[in-house]
Each structure stands twice: as structure tokens, then as C-alpha cells.
Amino acid sequence: MARADPGDSDLPDREIRLLKNPDGQWTARDLRVGVTAQGESRDVALDNLDAVVEAVEDNGGRPPTDDEIRDLGVDPDVARSQSDELPDVLQ
Numbered sequence: 582m583a584r585a586d587p588g589d590s591d592l593p594d595r596e597i598r599l600l601k602n603p604d605g606q607w608t609a610r611d612l613r614v615g616v617t618a619q620g621e622s623r624d625v626a627l628d629n630l631d632a633v634v635e636a637v638e639d640n641g642g643r644p645p646t647d648d649e650i651r652d653l654g655v656d657p658d659v660a661r662s663q664s665d666e667l668p669d670v671l672q
Contacts, residue, residue, distance in 0.1 A: 597630065599623060614638065 596612040602619075607626035610617040616633045620626035647657040
């Protein structure tokens with residue numbers, strides 16, 4: 582669960598917004614980092630947010646496996662052959 586470390590004075594305070602959505606899901610947003618996560622409960626949303634913040638700040642995570650890419654309906658060879666440039670609408 583998201584918790585501030587009182588002994589780490591070098592980091593700015595964490596400000597998190599937690600919202601209950603009309604569909605019953607919870608949305609947690611870290612305003613300092615600018616990332617959002619969801620979950621079926623408040624605790625799950627906060628745990629998911631912690632994982633996203635860790636991935637962004639600590640360069641966590643890992644590249645997806647070929648099976649994970651296929652599960653999304655994408656050919657891994659095609660996905661890996663795409664350029665890293667953003668489409669015009671996202672630039």
C-alpha cells in the first residue's frame with residue numbers, strides 16, 4: 582500500500598488522489614509523478630499505483646515476452662520491427 586517514508590527527507594511529499602468510479606472501480610493518481618492506476622478496491626488501486634511509480638522512477642519492469650505480446654493480438658516480430666518514433670498526433 583502507498584506509504585510515505587518519514588525518514589526520507591530528500592523526496593518531496595507524495596500527493597495521491599483516490600476516487601471511487603461509478604462502476605465501483607477505484608482510481609489512484611500520484612500527482613507528483615503524474616501516473617494513474619486502477620483497482621477493484623482502494624488497497625488494490627494503491628498497490629497498483631505503487632507498482633507504476635516504482636516502474637517509472639526506478640526504471641522497473643521488463644520487456645514483454647513474445648507470449649504476452651501475442652495475448653494482445655499482436656505479432657511480436659511486427660511489434661519489434663516498428664520504429665520508436667511517435668505518430669504525428671502524439672508528438
